[in-house]
Amino acid sequence: MARLSQYLAPYRARFAVAGVALLVAAGCTLAVGQGLKFVVDRGFSAGDADELDRALFALLAIIAAMSVATYVRFYNVSWIGERVTADLRKRVFDHLLTLSPGFFEVTRTGEVISRLTNDTTMLESVIGSSLSMALRNIVLGIGALILLMLTSLKLTLLVLGGLPVVVLPIILFGRRVRRLSRTSQDRVADTGAYVDEAIHEIRTVQAYAHEPQDRRAYGDRVEAAFGAGVRRIRQRALLIGAVIFLVFVAVGIILWIGGHDVLAGRLSAGQLSAFVFYSVIVASSVGAVSEVAGELQRAAGATERLLEILDTPPEIAAPASPSPLPEPPQGTVALEAVTFAYPSRPGDPALSSLSLKVATGERVALVGPSGAGKTTVFQLLLRFYDPQAGRVLIDGVDVRTADPRAVRGRIAVVPQDPVIFAASVWDNVRYGRPDATDAEVRD
Known part of the structure; x- marks a missing residue:
């Protein structure tokens, strides 16, 4: 008390x-x-x-x-x-x-x-x-x-x-x-x-x-x-x-x-x-x-x-001196020998020594059965989690050294199952960009 x-x-x-x-x-x-x-x-x-x-x-x-x-x-x-x-x-x-x-x-x-x-x-x-x-x-x-x-x-x-x-x-x-x-x-x-x-x-x-x-x-x-x-x-x-x-x-x-x-x-x-x-x-x-x-x-x-x-500290937080992401954005993504297991299943890695590189302007589709780790890759890119081994880089910067908000600001997300919040259609459309004008929402 x-x-x-x-x-x-x-x-x-x-x-x-x-x-x-x-x-x-x-x-x-x-x-x-x-x-x-x-x-x-x-x-x-x-x-x-x-x-x-x-x-x-x-x-x-x-x-x-x-x-x-x-x-x-x-x-x-x-x-x-x-x-x-x-x-x-x-x-x-x-x-x-x-x-x-x-x-x-x-x-x-x-x-x-x-x-x-x-x-x-x-x-x-x-x-x-x-x-x-x-x-x-x-x-x-x-x-x-x-x-x-x-x-x-x-x-x-x-x-x-x-x-x-x-x-x-x-x-x-x-x-x-x-x-x-x-x-x-x-x-x-x-x-x-x-x-x-x-x-x-x-x-x-x-x-x-x-x-x-x-x-x-x-x-x-x-x-x-x-x-x-x-x-x-x-x-x-x-x-x-x-x-x-x-x-x-x-x-x-x-x-x-x-x-x-x-x-x-x-x-x-x-x-x-x-x-x-x-x-x-x-x-x-x-x-x-x-x-x-x-x-x-x-x-x-x-x-x-x-x-x-x-008293629960955030596991994902910006470092004291975050590394800036390059401007303008380059659009490169890389995973270097990434191994990751979810907190609820620490003994069952979702990814094991995965390496991947996507160059500027390149389009890559991840294909595989359910549980193969497709969603996990995007969750690591958004830095919802940190891998137990390896590095995740966006525009050549390790996401662990950058501000998570800056990292997520570089990524556009279109979920497989659309989420509708208890708000007006107008507010749902501009959810990702609260400063969007009315004309942009209509378009």
Whole structure:
């Protein structure tokens, strides 16, 4: 989660506004306890209607201020969540475009899409909601604890004595939730990857009447994702249930001891009311933080999956000082003793010691059966991959020493199976030349 801070840093101003609003809202919430004490001791116990009216109006003013501050906090934190998620999606997509086809050959497309959509959506929820709730409850819990000490030190020591019993389950269950969250996200990615493959190859699926087998296989993956999700939910439920039970048992003990102090005259009814109010705030804060802890662990798992992509270096990249291609283009191509195997089949070379030379103006057709390496030659010319041995030269320059964009700019590609993007016909026609004029597109 620490690396996520670099995406939050540009929005310090909004964080500051949200932080001030959070402190104001928390202060107003804590002031309600003092107002409650005033109402009980000065209004109810003293039987003074004017004091009661003033106390109630003061409470309403505090609640109004708390509502406005809560609005400001919620809006700004939610805005940050949306903005950071958008930035992260763009960053991941930008990086994906720099990765070579070799990465996508060994990484399922559906899993990449799952990370780009599902994992970033989870982070949006955590940053825009859960993180704010955690900070709010931490501030409330600390503030309520201080006011508890000012109200009754003896009862506060009882509360502090029970805190380790509550915190220990949060730590133990939190670690399990993080591990299970990562597993659950991986299983969900498996289902997305299978759907992507089945839909992409739908003609093959239907041609072989393979629908029943694919239904079963997809169902197995969905059930595996369900099972992983249930295991994660079980741990979170145990965490929340254990914390709530322990916290409210402690509140019950405090009420019992505090009630005896009121009867003995050591504590006023208003003080006990305020103490119970602050005890409930502390209990609710601990319970809320324990629940948010599970969400934060899920976010940590999602962050790890996204950072795995961002940490993957491009295998094909321009050197620090790329060799320029000659101008004007000469139109020569040469392969010198090239040996190449795809990343997914390292022990099965697609090309072995292939040498080829095409002179300027010469036309050469590569003919051979499927799997002979015709497509592989063009993928090496476009530098989608680098050969394990030998050299590929365009206009006499080894493509490994040149900028890949410059190399690809020298080659016109007409694919065997035309690709149509989800855009207008106009945009598809000018895809290779975004700067083409309307007249050139028409021609």
